[in-house]
Amino acid sequence: GAVVSQHPSRVICKSGTSVKIECRSLDFQATTMFWYRQFPKQSLMLMATSNEGSKATYEQGVEKDKFLINHASLTLSTLTVTSAHPEDSSFYICSARDLGTGELFFGEGSRLTVL
Amino acid sequence: SQQGEEDPQALSIQEGENATMNCSYKTSINNLQWYRQNSGRGLVHLILIRSNEREKHSGRLRVTLDTSKKSSSLLITASRAADTASYFCATDARLGRRALTFGSGTRLQVQP
Numbered sequence: 001g002a003v004v005s006q007h008p009s010r011v012i013c014k015s016g017t018s019v020k021i022e023c024r025s026l027d028f029q030a031t032t033m034f035w036y037r038q039f040p041k042q043s044l045m046l047m048a049t050s051n052e053g054s055k056a057t058y059e060q061g062v063e064k065d066k067f068l069i070n071h072a073s074l075t076l077s078t079l080t081v082t083s084a085h086p087e088d089s090s091f092y093i094c095s096a097r098d099l100g101t102g103e104l105f106f107g108e109g110s111r112l113t114v115l
Numbered sequence: 116s117q118q119g120e121e122d123p124q125a126l127s128i129q130e131g132e133n134a135t136m137n138c139s140y141k142t143s144i145n146n147l148q149w150y151r152q153n154s155g156r157g158l159v160h161l162i163l164i165r166s167n168e169r170e171k172h173s174g175r176l177r178v179t180l181d182t183s184k185k186s187s188s189l190l191i192t193a194s195r196a197a198d199t200a201s202y203f204c205a206t207d208a209r210l211g212r213r214a215l216t217f218g219s220g221t222r223l224q225v226q227p
Contacts, residue, residue: 034214043203044158044217093157097213104207104215108157 003027004096006107013084014115020080021110023094028105029074030096035067038091038109050077074099084114121204121218129226134191136221138204139184145207147180148215149189152201161189161202166209196227 003026013019023033031052036044048069049057056069068080077096081088093109119140128134140147146165150158164171164180164187171178177190187204201222205215 032213036214036217041222043220046214046216049214091155095215106158106160111155 004094004105004107006092006094006110008110009108010111010113012113012115015085016083018080018082019084019112020078021092021094021112023077023079023096023107025075025096025098025105028096028098028100030077031074031099033071033077033094033096035069035077035079036093036095038093044093047079052077081112084112086114088112089114119204119206119216119218121202121221123221124219125222125224127224127226128194130194130196132194134194134198134223134225136189136202136204136223138187138189138218140187140204140206140216140218141185142206142216143209144182145209147178147187148205148207149176149178149187150203150205150217152203152220154200158203191223194223194225196225199223199225 005024007022011019033050035047037047038044046059047062050069050071052071052074058064071077091109091111094107095104097104121138144166146163148163149161151161152158162173162178164178175192180187201220203220204218
């Protein structure tokens with residue numbers, strides 16, 4: 001079946017550094033991908049909608065200059081957390097909508113820990 | 116608020132008992148989906164119910180949908196310790212953003 005791959009699954013970084021997380025649709029094309037953030041014991045909150053070939057759409061309260069999203073191809077979206085701080089430590093999950101069927105698939109998530 | 120509400124927030128039961136979780140949402144939907152998440156892991160898709168459906172079964176899972184009340188329930192019958200996880204409902208809205216909107220979740224603990 002369709003698979004969405006996220007990499008890395010875990011990353012630990014120092015405060016002030018930038019971290020890039022990749023989201024790939026492995027056997028389907030996705031013009032739209034979504035990035036969610038999940039803090040411990042909380043639900044998933046949508047951060048932004050990533051649109052292939054155009055600018056991402058950010059949810060209210062999400063800083064676009066801090067969370068850079070690039071969706072340069074129909075199978076890859078990247079989220080870069082710039083100048084990460086401990087409060088950015090979270091579980092980041094992407095999802096991709098199959099261009100052909102409209103179905104949504106989720107990646108396995110990436111756990112970011114900022115020291 | 117972006118999220119729908121789920122209740123209970125936490126549920127602890129004994130193996131063999133049934134577990135019922137409820138979800139309420141705010142917008143008109145195309146479908147509603149239930150997901151499971153083990154601690155620290157990704158989401159596992161359990162079941163999707165379309166807006167024109169009222170009930171759906173999958174193994175030990177039974178989902179109901181009442182669009183007039185904007186609510187859904189997930190019933191897990193004959194629970195097992197391995198069912199221990201967090202359960203989230205998620206709505207695919209008819210209008211607006213095309214992402215799923217997640218409920219607040221229910222943490223289920225099944226005691227062996």
